[in-house]
Amino acid sequence: MSDPHAAPIPEPSVLAQLASSGPGGETLGRFVSALYARVPAEDMALRSAGEWVAIARDLHGFGAGRPAGAPRLRILNPEPATHGYASAHTVLQVVNDDMPFLVDSMSMSLAERGIGIHLLVHPVIGPESWMHIEIDRQSVEDFDALADVLHASLADVRACVQDWAAMREVMLRAAEAMGTRPLPVNDVVRAESQDFLRWAADNHFTFLGYREYRVVDQGGERQLAAVPGTGLGLMRASPPHAPRPVSAFAASGKRGERDVLILTKTNARATVHRPGYMDYIGVLAYDENGVAVAEQRFLGLYTSGVYNRRPWEIPLVRRRHDQIMERSGLSPASHSGKVLRHILDTLPRDELFQSSTDELFATVMGILALQERARSRLFLRRDRYGRFFSALVYIPRDRFSGDVRDRIEALLRESLQGERIDSSISIGESPLAQMHVVIRPKAGAVVQADAATIEQRVAAIVRNWQDGLRDALVRAVGESDGLRLARRYAKGLPPGYIDAVSPEIAAQDLVRAERLGSGRDLALSLYGNDGGLRFKAMRRDRVIALSDALPMLENLGLRILSEHPYQIEADGRTVALQDFVVQPQRPLADLAAARAQFEDAFARIWAGDAENDGFNRLVLAAGLSWRQVAMLRGYAKYLLQTGVPFSQAYMEETLVRYPLAARLLVELFEARFDPARDSADPARTDIAAMSLGRVLSGLNEADRAALSAAVDAVSNAVGLDRD
Known part of the structure; x- marks a missing residue:
């Protein structure tokens, strides 16, 4: 809703009445009315009526009495005492004979220097163009340099406009002369080339410059020299280059090809109408021996309508279009033929x-x-x-983004030693986005373009996380099952999970998640990641409560540093995944060897098959299985019942502190009591007992006493005597 208390937006008619009542009278009033007639209301609302009149009075006073053919341009940071108004921006005032391209060219000159425009008022009043432009604040010290640039732009516009008709007439005469000149091409190409020039002259080419060149012999070398007095437009005032060898001339590097026309881009950017490198149309003349002897060079820009014309409507291009359709062998009425025709129609x-x-x-x-x-x-x-590279990049549209565009541009700049890059994007109904990039190498750069390598790097940029997951699943379980899992889980993975987990790790998670059910309630994984340690637990529907997981993991010898829970959806079911960042309480010698026993122990504790106490630290500390830990726990509890002067916590800590002793106790037990053996193994028993003795001899008295009690319990249980 509009603010009922806001000041009314100044109307041009009201401003005109206000101006007419002051200095300048009706003349200023009419000027004010014309000046603001097309300024948007939202811009008019930014200032009071008095300020708008002051701006008009200052501009009118600056431009009044300007002689025809002489532009007036002023840059100022307005002050109320001097100009009647103030502005946070720098103001640019321009008064010139009305002509095409003025506003475009001035705006382009400012944009090329990174100067933003905040307000642009540009009416045509009578035969004159008046401009009030508010731009980014500039320092007074920069005014002269900026004024020089803008004066040069105005001069370029004037030269192009004044010579436009002459340049067009030269092109039409060139088309006519082509009909009788000796040319090394057949009559079809001759006629198409003539039609192209006539088509370009028919408002399809904005003429910016022209010059004629002749091939001359200087010191026994054929050189290309400008013909004095033939320059028009931008090339009228610019001095021609000194004669250059024909080998450096655009038409020289064709290795036997014979062209009537040169269609390319220049190395210079346009200063008139719109930004970009200028289009170059060269008309070649040949002698009776088929040797190029002259060139008529037209510089300019194809008009915007050209980029919307169908290929079969443009001379020369239509012939190429027909040749390609015929060469493809596809019927124009077939599906593939129609697709090919559409591809040609959508190419830059x-x-x-x-x-x-x-x-x-x-x-x-x-x-x-x-x-x-x-x-x-x-x-x-x-x-x-040899002036530039043109890269057409096709990207699945669902993968295209501003970041992808920036990274591809950076890749092409690096690979092709680009000094300047221009790119455009086309995204239509096709599943592919089209990116057209023109790369101009640095001066003197010798570029060996490896298109295959660059394409591989483009593919790596475009590849997304889901691509990596699909490939990792295929590697893990084969193509059939891998693709099935990718389809099942592709849309059910939460964004936070995708951001945090690599595709390779995610593939392992999904393979484990797939195995849940059918009597399996829990899937576990202990693994190293980025120099740290992670533990993952997966269940159907709900996570393990942290109050349950924390003591279990701590009793297994791990500290929880952080937890990241996720919910994965697939086919109407939910998998709850917990990703714990953990730290071992004691250094791990061999994670790979301990992983399976740790995961099995956690599952048994969760299921209630094993107790949850500090003895479980022996799984990681001593590399024991949950059953081996259960055996030691049983003997410790037996000792507690017999009244030994040690607590369970002390016995847990002692065994963890001396993992070799714990392993040897297990070895001693299994040597005599392994159910897989038919009878005791005396040799193995003796070795275990002797090794234990050596370990015990190096301990302090309290620890030795605790472990000796354990050895006695094991020995007595299996009917052994300890020496």
Whole structure:
């Protein structure tokens, strides 16, 4: 809702009345009315009526009396005492003869220097263009440099506009002359080339510059030299380069190919109309021997409508389109033929203009193959004149993001030694997003482009976590089961889990989760991760209460540092997963050897098959199984019943402190009482007893007494005498 107490938005008619009543009278009033006629209401609401009139009065006073053909431009940080108003921004005032491209070119010049525009008022009043532009605050010291840039932009606009008709006429004459010139091409190519020039001149090409060149002999070397007095537009005032060897000339590197037209991009960015490298149309002339002797060079920009025209509507391009359709062997009425035609229609128009038929055919057939299996692909083309690389990158649209775009641009910049990159994105109804990147290598760079390697790196960028999970599951359980698990769990994994867990670990989790049920209530995993230790527990439906898990893990010799619970959904069932970050109370010598016994012990304790006390620390400390620990626990409790002067806690701690003694006690017991043996093994028994004796001899008196009692209990239980 609007604020009923807010000041009314100044209307141009009200401002005109206000201005007419002050200095300047009706003349200023009419100017104010025209100046603000198309300013959006939300912008008008930012200032009072008095401020808008002051801005108009200051601009009108600056531009009044300007002679035709001479632009006026001023940069200021307005002050109320001097200009009648203040602004937090710097103000740019421009008055010029009205002509096309003024606003576009001024805005482009500011944007190229990273200067933002906050307000742009630009009416045409009579034969003049008036501009009030508020830009990012600039220091007074920077005014002159910025003014020079903007004056140069205005001069470029004027030169292009003044010479536009002349440049267009030169192109039409070139098209006509092409009909009778000796050319090393057949009549079809000749006619298509003529049609292309006429088509370009028919409002499909914005002319920015023109110059004519001749091949001359200097010192026995063929060189390309500008013809004096032929420059138009941007090239009228710019001095021509000194003659250069034909080998450095754009049309030289074609290895026997004969072109009538050169269609490419320049190395210079446009200063008029819109940003980007200028398009280059070169018209070649040949002598009777088929040797190139001259070039008419047109610089400019294809109009925006060109990028929406169908390939079969553009001369030269339509011929290439027909050649590719015929070469493909596909019927235009078939499904694949229609898809191929659509691919050609959706390619960047620069690719259609600049690619050879062979390059274009390889690209579109590669894109056609993507329709059957959507995946990332790179099609890399080097400009035939060596000026830039053009990369077409296709990405499954569900994988495309701003981050993916940035990373691919960085990869191409690094791989191709790019100094400047321009990119555009097209996302239509296709399952693939199309990314077109033009990379200009640094001056003097020698680039050996390895397209296959770059494509592999693009694929790695595009791959997401789910791709990695699918591949890890296939490696773990085979393609059939792996893909089945990937489909089952793909949408049921919580975002926090995906962020925290690698695809390889997740695959192991899902394989274990799949085994839950059918009498199995719990799935466990103890593993190392990033230099630390983790323990995972999975159950159907609900987690293990932390109040239950904490004492069990501590009695097994692990401290819990943190817990991360997750719920995994699949086919209507829930798997509760707890990921514990743990720390062993004593260093672990061999995690791999202890893992299975630890997981088995935890499961037995949870099921109630084993007691939950400090003896369980022997699983990790001594590498014992839960049954072996249960045997030692049983003898300890027997000793407590006989009245030994040691508590259970002391006996637990002593055995954990001397894990070798614990293992030897188990060895002594099993040597005589292993149910897998038919009878006692005297030799094994003697070795265990002797080893225990050596261990005990090195202990302090209290610990030795406690362990000796345990040895006596084991020995008596199996009918042995200890020497």
